Amino acid sequence: MNVSNSIDEKKRNPGELLFFALFIPWIAFCFLCESTFAYKYFTDLGALYELVKIILPMLIVSVKVLLLDKTDLLKKLALFSILALATAQCFTVTYSDDLILCVILVVGAFGIDFKKILKVYLFETLLLVAFTTIAAITGLIPHIISHQRGVTRYSLGAIWCTDYAARIFFLILVALYLYSAKMKLYHWIGILAAACVVFKFTFGKLDFACMVLAIAIFFLHELIEKKDKKNKCRSFWDSMWEKLAPFFTPVAAAIMTVLTLLYSSDSRLFIKLNDIFSNRFILGHRAFSEIGVTIFGQKVQWIGMGGVTNDVAPKGYNFVDCSYLNILFTFGILIAIAVIALHSYMAYKHRKDLRFVIVIAIISLNCIVAHHFIEVAYNPFWAAFLAAPFCSFKSPIESESDKVGVKEESDE
Secondary structure (H helix, E strand, C coil), rough: HHHHHHHHHHHHHHHHHHHHHHHHHHHHHHHHHHHHHHHHHHCCCCCCHHHHHHHHHHHHHHHHHHCCCCCCCCHHHHHHHHHHHHHHHHHHHHCCCCCHHHHHHHHCCCCCEHHHHHCCCCCCCHHHHHHHHHHHHHEEEEEEEEEEEEEEEEEEEEHHHHHHHHHHHHHHHHHHHHHHHHCCCCHHHHHHHHHHHHHHHHHHHHHHHHHHHHHHHHHHHHHHHHCCCCCHHHHHHHHHHHHHHHHHHHHHHHHHHHHHHHHCCHHHHHHHHHHHHHCCCHHHHHHHHHCCCCCCCCCCCCCCCCCCCCCCCCCCCCCCCCHHHHHHHHHHHHHHHHHHHHHHHHHHHCCCEEEHHHHHHHHHHCCCCCCCCCCCCCCCHHHHHCECCCCCCCCCCHHHHHHHHHHHHHHH
16 A cells, blocks of 8 residues: 555545444444334433434534545535435425435445445344344343234344344345355355244245345355356356346336236236235235325325234234335335435446345345335445445546456455
8 A cells, every 4th residue: 555545544534433433323223213122212212312313413424524525515515415405304294214314324424435334234233133132032122922824923122023034134135245255155054044043933924035035146146256257157147237237126116116006906916916925015005095195205104013012903004015115105206216216326336246236136126025225224235325435536547446446356
């Protein structure tokens, strides 16, 4: 490393230190808010809840962007404006914090090493999962147990059984993205075994299917990547993922939206699909007429199974699990199109990093059946939008060398 690079690293340190000083406790708080820990300890926080979760992080990220990040004034103002607009929508239109929290993560990650963010997230979230699981089993926090169709399901500290399964799904994705190139056979068996154990206790069928699919695709990818670059199989595999990169999210969103709109209780095919997808089509179809779609979003009172301690769905149950539709109903047409387009753009921009493209593809599929697309306590991959090296602030020559490095790393 030459002297100029060392100086650049030192100049970036204050922003990075500030980011992780915020990121570590903030992710922990967001995680605990999505667990039954919140039912016992966060019920009386009042305005302090919004201060800790939204306002203080937004102010810290604003300071980082405006005073510490190395970029021109126009970009600083643009990022600050995005923060301000997302905050305004949260407190004046939707009264839902999912979008502003995602924006805080994306803007805060500006210029920070993406893999470092993921490693911190993986380690911290694994500890939090272990903590809440043990706390639920030992009775320190509420433990939701459900009996459905002859199956006993455990939430293990999460608000609902499928939320626990979804959390493990994203942890598996993070681990595979970071370490699949170096994993041995016993690592693969261990991850698959963990997925099976989670399925045994939560009976989250669709999340389990996504876990198995992720493990299978990454395992196949690593086998293929060991072949010579001129190998036809590898050439086809690499080319396929690169070309399809921008299409996974919009296609998944379009298919689910169209099928939900076309749903009919008179069709045997739709009845079968609705049963396979655990009533997602009928609930989504009903939401189009009962909730409706707006341009800029609206306040939606979602009523789901989260926190239910008996086996009866609460009165007025209307929760739409599909991320694309949930965002459409809550945040409006413009935001729904924007987040889908940005997810697609991330995949296209980083298409040379095939592991990242695979992650985007699997998340796109999972979001058909789960609602955690923009929830920072589950999905940390949004940080890639402005994180380094994906978003470069160096000279053109240095940027080109970084791109070569990313390609070589993806070929390992």
